[in-house]
Amino acid sequence: xxxxxxxxxxxxxDHAPAEVVKGVMEFMTxxxxxxxxxxxxxxxxxxxxxxxxxxxxxxxxxxxxANDQISMREQLLTYWRKRERxxxxxxxxxxxxxxxxxxxxxxxxxxVMALAKANLGMLxxxxxxxxxxxxxxxxxxxxxxxxxxxxxxxxxxxxxxxxMGKAFMQTVHGIENPRIALMSIGEEEGKGNELIxxxxxxxxxxxxxxxxxxxxxxxxLGESDLIITDGFTGNITLKVAEGVVDVVxxxxxxxxxxxxxxxxxxxxxxxxxxxxxxxxxxxxIGGALLLGINGIxxxxxxxxxxxxxxxxxxxxxxxxxxxxxxxxxxxISGVRNVLEELSYA
Amino acid sequence: xxxxxxxxxxxxxDHAPAEVVKGVMEFMTxxxxxxxxxxxxxxxxxxxxxxxxxxxxxxxxxxxxANDQISMREQLLTYWRKRERxxxxxxxxxxxxxxxxxxxxxxxxxxVMALAKANLGMLxxxxxxxxxxxxxxxxxxxxxxxxxxxxxxxxxxxxxxxxMGKAFMQTVHGIENPRIALMSIGEEEGKGNELIxxxxxxxxxxxxxxxxxxxxxxxxLGESDLIITDGFTGNITLKVAEGVVDVVxxxxxxxxxxxxxxxxxxxxxxxxxxxxxxxxxxxxIGGALLLGINGIxxxxxxxxxxxxxxxxxxxxxxxxxxxxxxxxxxxISGVRNVLEELSYA
Numbered sequence: 001x002x003x004x005x006x007x008x009x010x011x012x013x014d015h016a017p018a019e020v021v022k023g024v025m026e027f028m029t030x031x032x033x034x035x036x037x038x039x040x041x042x043x044x045x046x047x048x049x050x051x052x053x054x055x056x057x058x059x060x061x062x063x064x065x066a067n068d069q070i071s072m073r074e075q076l077l078t079y080w081r082k083r084e085r086x087x088x089x090x091x092x093x094x095x096x097x098x099x100x101x102x103x104x105x106x107x108x109x110x111x112v113m114a115l116a117k118a119n120l121g122m123l124x125x126x127x128x129x130x131x132x133x134x135x136x137x138x139x140x141x142x143x144x145x146x147x148x149x150x151x152x153x154x155x156x157x158x159x160x161x162x163x164m165g166k167a168f169m170q171t172v173h174g175i176e177n178p179r180i181a182l183m184s185i186g187e188e189e190g191k192g193n194e195l196i197x198x199x200x201x202x203x204x205x206x207x208x209x210x211x212x213x214x215x216x217x218x219x220x221l222g223e224s225d226l227i228i229t230d231g232f233t234g235n236i237t238l239k240v241a242e243g244v245v246d247v248v249x250x251x252x253x254x255x256x257x258x259x260x261x262x263x264x265x266x267x268x269x270x271x272x273x274x275x276x277x278x279x280x281x282x283x284x285i286g287g288a289l290l291l292g293i294n295g296i297x298x299x300x301x302x303x304x305x306x307x308x309x310x311x312x313x314x315x316x317x318x319x320x321x322x323x324x325x326x327x328x329x330x331x332i333s334g335v336r337n338v339l340e341e342l343s344y345a
Numbered sequence: 346x347x348x349x350x351x352x353x354x355x356x357x358x359d360h361a362p363a364e365v366v367k368g369v370m371e372f373m374t375x376x377x378x379x380x381x382x383x384x385x386x387x388x389x390x391x392x393x394x395x396x397x398x399x400x401x402x403x404x405x406x407x408x409x410x411a412n413d414q415i416s417m418r419e420q421l422l423t424y425w426r427k428r429e430r431x432x433x434x435x436x437x438x439x440x441x442x443x444x445x446x447x448x449x450x451x452x453x454x455x456x457v458m459a460l461a462k463a464n465l466g467m468l469x470x471x472x473x474x475x476x477x478x479x480x481x482x483x484x485x486x487x488x489x490x491x492x493x494x495x496x497x498x499x500x501x502x503x504x505x506x507x508x509m510g511k512a513f514m515q516t517v518h519g520i521e522n523p524r525i526a527l528m529s530i531g532e533e534e535g536k537g538n539e540l541i542x543x544x545x546x547x548x549x550x551x552x553x554x555x556x557x558x559x560x561x562x563x564x565x566l567g568e569s570d571l572i573i574t575d576g577f578t579g580n581i582t583l584k585v586a587e588g589v590v591d592v593v594x595x596x597x598x599x600x601x602x603x604x605x606x607x608x609x610x611x612x613x614x615x616x617x618x619x620x621x622x623x624x625x626x627x628x629x630i631g632g633a634l635l636l637g638i639n640g641i642x643x644x645x646x647x648x649x650x651x652x653x654x655x656x657x658x659x660x661x662x663x664x665x666x667x668x669x670x671x672x673x674x675x676x677i678s679g680v681r682n683v684l685e686e687l688s689y690a
Contacts, residue, residue, distance in 0.1 A: 073533075138595050148530055151538040185493055185580040188418075193496040193577045216584025220592045232538045233578055235530040239561025240582050244589040247565045250483050251624055255617040265613030272600040272607045279596055 003033045003060075004320045006313055007091040007100040010040030011069035012107025013304045017041070020106065021048035021056070023309025028058050030310070034317050037094050039064045040087040066090040070111045072302055079111055088112055092119040095295050102316035106287065106300030106309065113149055113290060113299075120295035123325065125332040125339060128153070129292035130161045131231070131299065132168065135241065136279060139222030143169060144183075146228075147288060148235035155199040156342035158182075158228050160332070162203060162210075164291040165226040167331040171322040172315075177209045178225035183233060184213035195230060203228075206338060249277070287312040289319070291328065296320055348378045348405075349665045351658055352436040352445040355385030356414035357452025358649045362386070365451065366393035366401070368654025373403050375655070379662050382439050384409045385432040411435040415456045417647055424456055433457055437464040440640050447661035451632065451645030451654065458494055458635060458644075465640035468670065470677040470684060473498070474637035475506045476576070476644065477513065480586065481624060484567030488514060489528075491573075492633060493580035500544040501687035503527075503573050504551075505677070509636040510571040511553060512676040516667040517660075522554045523570035528578060529558035540575060548573075551683060594622070632657040634664070636673065641665055 008024060010017040017040055024036055038045055042065040049056025049063075068085035083089050088111055094100040096119050105112045109131070117129060132145035145161050146153070162180050169178040182200055184192035189200055191213060203210040211224060216237070219227055229237065252273075256266045266273070287300035287308065296319045300312040319325075332339070353369060355362040362385055369381055383390055387410040394401025394408075413430040428434050433456055439445040441464050450457045454476070462474060477490035490506050491498070507525050514523040527545055529537035534545055536558060548555040556569060561582070564572055574582065597618075601611045611618070632645035632653065641664045645657040664670075677684070 075533075136592060138592055151530070183581060185496070185577055185584075196577075216581040216586075217588040217591070219585065220588030232530055232541075233581055236528060236561040236578055237581060237585050239530075240564065240585050241561075241589045243562040243565030244586045245593065246562070247481060247483055248590065248593050248621075251621050255621050256614065258617060258620075261613050262617045265610045265617070268606050268610030268613070269601065272603060272610070275603075276593075276596050276600050 003035055004102070004317050005035040005037065005100040006102045006104060006316050007037040007039055007064075007094040008103070008309075008313065009087045009091045009105035009107050010038045010045050011066070011087040012105040013300060014072065014302055015305060016106065017044050018048050019304060019306045020309050021045060022052065023304070023306035024061070024313070025049075025052050025056055025058070026306055027310040027313045028060060031314070031317070034313075035060045035062070036313070037062050037064050037091070037100055039066050039091040039094070040069065041066065064090055064094070070108050072108050074108060074111065076110070076114060083115065088115050089119070092116060096120060101320045102296035102298065104298045104300065104312045104316050106302060106304040106312070109148065109299050112297065116290060116293050116295065116297045120293050123292055123294050123329055123332065125336060126160050126164070126292040128157050128160070129290050130157075130164065131288045132165055132291055133238065133288040135219070135238070137220045137222030142219065142222055142224055143226045144219070144229065144234055144237065145226070145291070146231040146234050147238045148231045149290065150231035152232070153195065153230040155195060155202055156339065158195070158199040158230065159202050159206075159339070159342060160292070162208065162226070162228050163331045163335065164328050165228065166208060167327040168289065168291065168324055169225050171324050171327045172318055173225075175225050179209050179211045179223070180226045180228065181211050181214035181224035183216070183219060183227050183229035183237070185215065187213050187215060189213070199228070202342065206335065287315065289315070294325070296325065348380055349447070349662050350380040350382065350445040351447045351449060351661050352382040352384055352409075352439040353448070353654075353658065354432045354436045354450035354452050355383045355390050356411070356432040357450040358645060359417065359647055360650060361451065362389050363393050364649060364651045365654050366390060367397065368649070368651035369406070369658070370397050370401055370403070371651055372655040372658045373405060376659070376662070379658075380405045380407070381658070382407050382409050382436070382445055384411050384436040384439070385414065386411065409435055409439070415453050417453050419453060419456065421455070421459060428460065433460050434464070437461060441465060446665040447641035447643065449643045449645065449657045449661050451647060451649040451657070454493065454644055457642065461635060461638050461640065461642045465638050468637055468639050468674055468677065470681060471505050471509070471637040473502050473505070474635050475502075475509065476633045477510055477636055478583065478633040480564070480583070482565045482567030487564065487567055487569055488571045489564070489574065489579055489582065490571070490636070491576040491579050492583045493576045494635065495576035497577070498540065498575040500540060500547055501684065503540070503544040503575065504547050504684070504687060505637070507548060507553065507571070507573050508676045508680065509673050510573065512673040513634065513636065513669055514570050516669050516672045517663055518570075520570050524554050524556045524568070525571045525573065526556050526559035526569035528561070528564060528572050528574035528582070530560065532558050532560060534558070544573070547687065551680065632660065634660070639670070641670065
């Protein structure tokens, strides 16, 4: 197998470039094959590399300079003129030219999406890209998509998301016939808004393992492998979940400082609590996938630490090796006739 | 002050009538004034009453018979014909006739909403009712509405929700100038779907304390007093939050059983963990309000236990005493001109 090459945006995320550089070096130590292009302000990257063991020397690592960067909340209008000089664009250049097979960034999600679409184009038959991520459930993990690539979606987009997600779960997670659900406000057919009701009717008629609607609470039971939602609802779902974990953790902390007895209890539970945090941690999951683009793009969480960067790199390499793009294309072309009928749905 | 009378649906909720009857008796012990009409299958109610201290005797309690009931997931088409005989309808009758000033049910939310609207009508100037509930945040509590009365809302409905919620927070929670936010997928104006963008523009122009968009995660920081959303997103938000709490609690339980040391730690933390559960518990909050109806209607959580029933009763009595309906009407008539312009928004 030819070694995979990944281009990573060194300037993306709240803790860039330090944590990105550290995450890359840790990833390379664990994975003896992949090549990495570290793209960003060369001087800053070099300075971070020098702080690491062996001065960050690795023959599979290339540093590619980009003089500019796009900040986390910058809007299209302000970054568009300078885009050619930015680390996101330069990393995508490497993929477009075929020097790298995947791109990873924990930077401005909107910018990565817009530039990835402009540079790499869409997979044939797909109207809109979607962001997908794994959520922890009582039983394991479930994929949720779209979590924010689109705001106002139509039924045909949700159907595309389902097909892309299915191909991903089959190849990367080895689930032969993934259980696909629609997020709604009631399990029965006919419960939900117009978008969901119309999408339900289409998914029901297709040759997929569609298990119907799932409510917000039941999404966390782990009874489905893939939950489809529009990007507005999906993004709110994801962030609400993060917010609730924050609330619970802050309550645990305050409750447990309430007496000497509690403090002793917490001391005894230190290891368990750390494990709990880890199970709930976005860093273990490795970020969101941008599916539908003609190229592999993984978007890390804005707060990514070195570990999260490593997980995102691992996911991108897996997607290349498992030929996820080809599998999605095959899935889509298999139902081209259905999708064409939905052009205006 | 004249004693308040509340009609409660004894057959509503997963643990009815036992927990409802128990909750009513506990409530009456704590509150020496209010009268209660307990509405449902008389024989079943009497049987539950006999199990309680003093045989459930209380001169402020009347049992009103209703031969039928609406099950938790029953649809309009199946309950409509029998509605006159149901406990929900008979409880609403008492409010319509003026025998009671509020109605409480932990039963089928859709049925309570539909029958309340049909029996009591809407407040003047309000197009659609909305369900509102409190969510726990890092700092305290925030009201979220609509959490499921409507599926496809228009901007003018969200504006109505904001005005109703404002009046409620002012009267019942004593917050003079509540901070009102819109749930969206980015803080900046212009972030969100069409509905949110259009609603933002209207709220910004009004004489209220509108603080802009709030993201899903930040909703739990407690920086706003009232968060406005459409019923589809709001319902999913609420249920996702419940699901995440379930996941975290099940992880805590499994982590903490992992070693002898952990078990000892948990033993020492027993009281703290119980307090934590209570802080996250829906039973403390007392259910959702149905605002916009020309009458006070509180809808308990379907899984209500006696404590939740008591909280819902307490909330309904407070709403009567604080004259919430009058306050909402005043709020609405103060901006009648704005709302009329929005008729088609």
